[in-house]
Amino acid sequence: GAFLPVDRAFTLAGRGTVVTGTLLGGALAVGAALTVQPSGAATVVRGLQARGAARERVAAGERVAVNLRGIALEDIARGDVICTGGQGVTLCMDVWLTVSDTAPRPVKHMQDLRVLWGTAHEVATLRLMGGGQIAPGGAGLGQLRFKRPVVGFAGQAAVLRQLSPVATLAGAVILDPQATAVGAGDRRRLAVMQAAQQQDGTALAAALCAQGRGVALWSDLVRLARCDATAALPTGVVRLSPDHIALADDLATVQTAVVAALQRFHTDQPIKQGAALSMLQRVTPLRGLVPFAQTELVRGGEVVLRDGLVSLARHDPFAALAPQQLARLTEIEESMRAGGTSPPDVRQFDAPDDADLIALMVAQGRLVSLANIALKQQVVFHEATIGQAQRSLAASFPPPTAFTTSAARTALGTTRKFIVPLLEHLDALGMTLRDGDTRQIAPQAH
Structure with missing residues (x-):
């Protein structure tokens, strides 16, 4: 963009503030919005003059006088710069x-x-x-x-x-011109500076990506390579987002590392639904690329992200259950089903694999985990209980009969701990319609 170091600033009667200097960077036209740096004040080009004549547009390299609108003389001085943006302090x-x-x-x-x-x-x-x-x-x-x-x-x-x-x-x-302060021995920054000095776009992109643990900002490359934001990507560089770039080889390497790490996790802990996302940050030194690699793998269907856990799409934890684990899963499920609208606290199931077995049933939808926000705890129902509760409420309160939370609690023979999250879940499913302190069964759900 246009970059004008100010060598004089003065006022002219009837015109206001005028600055002069040698225009650098790019052309400047009447009406252009400008920023005065380092103050950050905004102004607009009211008029231009070069070589003694009024101009609508002046090219870089010319001496120019710029009449500015919206800026007072005391707000600009020799040594300031007016520019079209992109040059931050x-x-x-x-x-x-x-x-x-x-x-x-x-x-x-x-x-x-x-x-x-x-x-x-x-x-x-x-x-x-x-x-x-x-x-x-x-x-x-x-x-x-x-x-x-x-x-x-x-x-x-x-x-x-x-x-x-x-x-x-x-x-x-x-x-x-907008560098990050580093120590004199910072090798990654040194590589960036060397590539910028040589104006090698490919080397510069590689150095910036290495500095960012695999990821670089497109705006950094544009600034250091002294090119336009619409320029083509250097060879071997890919766009991760409008703002981020990476080396294609690095992205492929990290995707391979993520898949391999998940395979190891599934092999070591086959009945777990998936690994915590934080685990993936440890699979490669190029950790800045991990979220982007994960997104690409999910988009391609190779990886699944669910409830904060990540897994290979092909992983089937149920297929990995040993006979005794399958028997225990059935035992827990039947206990939850028998509990109805007052189910047992899942924390009472504390054998070594119980938490994983419960998580599997929640992920499959056989158990439904709901939040009781007031009590700051989770309550878990068997999925069959949800439908049974709706049918019982419909029988007790046929629409358009309204009922309170207390009446629903009595009808279902449960406690406030369970009825509040259960009713909120029925609301979310569209089975009940809430109106202030009362509800009614949705007509289509009757």
């Missing part, structure tokens, strides 16, 4: 610096320098990647840490000067 920039052959001394790690770029100049601390120093005539990668917010764009040139005595030490190119 920062306290840290990645740079490639080249130390002058005539520099009086080396540039050192943690040295405070005055940085000049555009029409701005600010003091920053230079952190050299790898530490140490760069001798006159040498070059290297570093981060500039500023004391207050600044703005720049990738590819913009800068000059680094010694504070005292004043001397020009190096030239620099901004690689990332």
